[in-house]
Amino acid sequence: MRSNNRIQKVVIVGGGTAGWIAASALARVLGTEQVSITLIESDQISTIGVGEATIPPIRDFHRMLGLSEADFVRRTQATFKLGIEFANWGVEGDSYFHPFGEYGREFDSVAFHHYWMRGKSIDNESSHGVGHLDQYSLCTVAAMAGKFAPNSSDPNSILSAIGYAYHFDASLYAQLLREYSQGLGVRRIEGMVTSVEQQSDSGFIKTVTLESKEVVEGDLFIDCTGFAALLIDKTLGVEFEDWGHYLPSDRALAVQTENTESSILPYTKSIAHAAGWQWRIPLQHRTGNGIVYSSNYMSDEQAKVQLFENLEGEMISEPKSIKFRTGRRRQSWSKNCIAIGLSSSFLEPLESTSIHLIQTAVSRLLTLFRGKNLIRLILINTIMV
Ligand SMILES: Cc1cc2nc3c(=O)[nH]c(=O)nc-3n(C[C@H](O)[C@H](O)[C@H](O)COP(=O)(O)OP(=O)(O)OC[C@H]3O[C@@H](n4cnc5c(N)ncnc54)[C@H](O)[C@@H]3O)c2cc1C
Structure with a gap:
């Protein structure tokens, strides 16, 4: 980080859904001229390979990126989810x-279910049925x-x-966002991170070193290494709060x-x-x-x-x-490292919410960047929360 505390180098480690969502959103909002964005991913460590059902706010995310729905559906073999x-x-x-x-329509500022409940109570006294709520x-x-x-x-x-939301092929989705991000100037490095160097006084992460011995320096590191949690856990030792007793x-x-x-x-x-x-x-x-x-x-x-x-x-x-x-990190953000995706938390996929949590985490992170990009940040904020 420079003396004026401006972040100039963002390093994302991990190229699964989380890594490429983070890279594409950061590149779209911050651009890559003032802030360099590097993503490191390793072919030797596969992505989780699941995570294919989503919830409706993903459409806002795509709108923010400027991705056309038709193109996205074609490229990721997507289907619609109601x-x-x-x-x-x-x-x-x-x-x-x-x-x-x-369900139904609000009328005169009264939510629809009140009308349905009322109809249901009258139902018992008359032969006219309002039917099951699902029908509305x-x-x-x-x-x-x-x-x-x-x-x-x-x-x-x-x-x-x-x-509506979508079902899509997770690896095709990562590929699409990778092309998109690289098109905006994100640098992709293929290679496995084998060691991490921290500042001796603060413990902040200084560099990551790849198997090839290449050293990548950064001001802000985003840990998208999935369950491996290479930076947030193995380097910074942030504890995982186990929710196994709930789930x-x-x-x-x-x-x-x-x-x-x-x-x-x-x-x-x-x-x-x-x-x-x-x-x-x-x-x-x-x-x-x-x-x-x-x-x-x-x-x-x-x-x-x-x-x-x-x-x-x-x-x-x-x-x-x-x-x-199942559970979450006690802190998703420690020193100059932010964990996004499976490195940060996981609830079992019953309501398919993990990708949404990645998107909200990235949108919250973006709101903390200041300066020239403020207007773009306000825009992203209003459509993605
Ligand atoms: C069974 C199951 C079902 C799921 N279903 C859904 C669902 O329907 N909907 C939904 O929203 N979510 C679902 N999820 C969650 C979803 O899969 C994840 O949130 C999403 O795929 C993001 O994963 P990720 O990118 O964090 O991790 P990963 O996909 O595991 O990616 C990790 C990346 O880190 C890289 N990496 C790791 N270590 C290193 C290293 N040392 N050096 C370099 N690179 C490294 C790997 O190469 C990889 O690119 C499901 C999860 C599970 C387990």
Whole structure:
């Protein structure tokens, strides 16, 4: 860091979804003339390879980047997501749909559910039914019919009640953001970081050294090394707060299958099992599947059997086993290092919120940069929070 405390060199370590989201947003907002942005990633350490379902604010993020939806959908084999169907969570055969978008319409400043509740109470006394609340959610009705339409910005249109997100191929997404970032001047270095040097007095990170012996200097380091947490944990020793007592799942087994005729539905499926649950995420070219479970209650072998029994199409990848810990760093920011992505925290992916947390972390970081970029920062702030 220079004497005027201005950050001139940002170094991002890790090129998964978190690393490339951070690089693209920083480059878009700060530019790369005043601040150099370098991202280091290693082919020897694969990305987590899952994380393919999102929630609606991702569209604001893409708008901020100026990514066209059509281009994004084409490049990442994306599909549209209207919500999540939770099957068998109450009792076997039971299903609950969590839609994006609105239920009904607010009227005279009174929220729609009050009208529905009132209608329901009258319902008991008369034969006219107001029906199930789901019938008033356009996203639920469309999802159950296997249909999708983009939402309308005209508040008088019924389609303005639609909210949606995407499912996409995580590695294609990282590739797209990589091209985008490099196009804006982000420097990418391929190589494994093998050592980290800190300032002797402050403990701030000074440089990282690659296997090739290349030394990369920085003012601000962003740790996007996933569960390895190379900087925030292995270097700075920031403790991880384990949330296993709230969220006992600690394993996942993921596999990709061919699409079947009925597979490309506009929503994620989350199917409950005796000790865990299974996701089904439809993309254009394949379906992502995985089982999330607790090793205290289900063996790896049982999980495999359970997952395979519930696959719809032919398997087209080797099953990938992932061990994880739910929880968060006690501090995501320590000295001149900020952890973003899995190095910072992880909740199991039941509501597919991790990528969103990456985006909000990056948008909050951007608000702390001062100077010429203030107007751009205000813009990003208003659309991304
Ligand atoms: C089972 C499961 C399912 C999930 N499903 C969803 C979902 O549906 N939706 C959602 O939003 N999120 C989901 N997530 C979370 C999501 O996968 C992550 O938030 C997202 O992929 C970001 O990961 P990351 O970039 O932090 O880490 P990673 O993808 O692990 O990337 C780490 C990067 O660091 C690099 N690296 C590591 N060490 C070094 C080193 N020494 N030198 C150089 N480079 C290094 C690696 O090469 C890699 O590029 C899921 C997670 C799990 C475990």
